[in-house]
Amino acid sequence: MRTSLLKNYFLFFVMMTILPQANYCLPDDQTTVRVLVINFDPLIPQKGNQPLHIALNWKDPHKLSDGYIEAIKEVSDGYINYKIVEWLDTDAFPVKVDGFTYTPESFVNNWEKKDGWHQPDGVDYEKLVVDYKVVDRINKNEIDELWIFGAPYMGFWESAMAGPGAFYINGGVYDSVKVDHPFVIMGFSYERGVAEMLHDLSHRTESTMARIYGGWEIDKLTTNWAKFAANEFQSKSTAAVGTCHYPPNGEKDYDYKNPRVVESNADEYLDYPNIKGITKKVSCETWGGPDYHLNYMKWWFTRIPKAAGINEDGRLNNWWEYIFNFNSYTEDGKAK
Incomplete structure (x- = not known):
């Protein structure tokens, strides 16, 4: 996930000893975040068999993803570089914690009448990460993070964490998921925009930094x-x-x-x-x-x-480390 952590950490210490007022990151000091995207975008028969985001005149999840990736690269001065390893489009609604799933007809009908939404709303995250082999890919070191795209009332957290040692980042904590290390699951809506995607990450940042401090x-x-x-x-x-x-x-x-x-x-x-x-x-x-x-x-x-x-x-002077390389630090911000 990162380049030369120990080397850079040592160099940071040396530079701060010599130049205690310096403020810069090394040119080669970057973090690449490898992402699996699962886009829940069911086909809607009563809308010409179009994907849900098109049928209801919502935003293109691919364009949202591109805009978010570019924004994070920009605001982090190139420190955070997302890389989408695979994009999975699924013609399905996610399964909720009680086993319920919408049909295309029931979902669109509820949306049009603004009523009838199922409770409990939340998705069965533990089932999702197994069914879509997310756990396997984390354990094989193929991905670092999962993004889920979907619609309102699909029941996603803005951000959640799974795995032993998982902690609260403004969503569910699924520490019973059997995986080698904790990983983040971001929930994005193609009914909204890049602003809301950054908003999700902002809450994740707040929760992370509150923990560190x-x-x-x-x-x-x-x-x-x-x-x-x-x-x-x-x-x-x-x-x-x-x-x-x-x-x-x-x-x-x-x-x-x-x-x-x-x-x-x-x-x-x-x-x-x-x-x-x-x-x-x-x-x-x-x-x-x-x-x-x-x-x-x-x-x-x-x-x-x-x-x-x-x-x-x-604590580090680089807080991006805590947000994205959280597995390398203790809960009070010390390097493991």
Whole structure:
């Protein structure tokens, strides 16, 4: 999954000893995330036997995937490179935890009348990863991550983790799955856009970093993660980069178009760990429109620290490592 981890870790230590204020990643220091995609896109007879995403005039999952991959490469400065190993299109609805599956007719009928959805809604993830041989491919070191594309009411988590030692990343924790090591399952909807895909990863990031720092209270700026995520409204302080739902100037969930101007030191995180408290005025026009949600997500991820070395708090200065190479670190951020 990664290139020369031990070598780079040693070089990071050496460079930080010689140049403690330096902020850079090695040119060859990248992570390739190998992905298996399962696209649940059943054919709909009453809509000319078209795949569901076409029948209901939703988005092309291939284009969504391409847009997401490019966005993550951009915001991580090339540090995270997704590689789709295989794309499986399946003419099926996923099986829910009680064994229920929709038919094309029942699903479309429910969608059109906005009623009749089955409960419990959740998918049987333990069955899914066995039926589609995901466990085998993880154990053979062919893939690192699973993406599931589907529609509303198919019952996917935004992000989940399976395997012994799995932990909460804003979705189900399936630690009984018999696999060599934990792996992530991302759930994406072709009814939505790239903004929502980044949104899913943002929540995964929040959960991961809260674990690394032993918890997270938005109004207690006692850790570097809490300081990064500070927003003026909830944190009762000078804002920094904000959270998935609350931008630095936000006053409610999903407040990405708020024109309110606040002081924020968000740009300092482009030079992390050199944080001096220098602020600038920010508003929704800082990340800009017309898609304020998408542009805020990109702005937010661009400021996720990705510098070399180990911080004074004992955690890496490169938080992307924790998000994607989580199997290489303990729950408090130390290298295994």
